Amino acid sequence: MNGLDQTVFLWLNLGATAPPKLVEVARLASLQLPHWMIAATLAVALAGRPAWRPQAWRVLLSMALAAVAAALLKHGFQHARPFALGLGTQCLPHGKSAGFPSSHATAAMAFAVSAALAPVRWPARLLVGAAALALSWSRIALGLHFPSDVLAAWALGALCALAVQRLPAPNRWRPLLLHFGRRG
DSSP, X not given: XXXXXXXXHHHHSOOXXXXXXXXXXXXXXXXXXXXXXHXXXXXXXXXXXXXXXXXXHHHXXXXXXXXXXXXXXXXXXXXXXXXXXXXXXXXXXXOOOOOSSOHHHHHHHHHHHHHHTSSOOHHHHHHHHHHHHHHHHHHHHTTSOOHHXXXXXXXXXXXXXXXXXXXXXXGGHHHHHHHHHHOO
């Protein structure tokens, strides 16, 4: 963490004088958006338009890869969270685990980048991007992460999404799964 990181954190963090409605919006973004992202994507993967289904599976895989990558990086980087250093206001209970990179923001950016590559119109792309930004903002606003935690998470999430895009199409996975499932 550097001085700029701390300054931006304190500017975005919702202090004790923040409007309660804004704190509630941040809490909802942090606690509910990840579930909605997964549920909506799973619904599209299972029952959406046939042209959208393969990309929906890629979105889910991107999010899973992002979550695993973020968890592994947290073990290598033991960066404290702002509240553990006595900075800002913590508006949501959280353990003192390492904060770099933000797992929530990593998965959210993997969701946004991967979903934006689906064959959908621009309002849907705007919506998934706004959801990722809202979730990312909420992690800083609630005092759980520094901006650098979120910026690193965005890079990692985008990298995971782009890596999954390079995989063969999901309709090619089935023969592989069946082949390996018969071995035994």
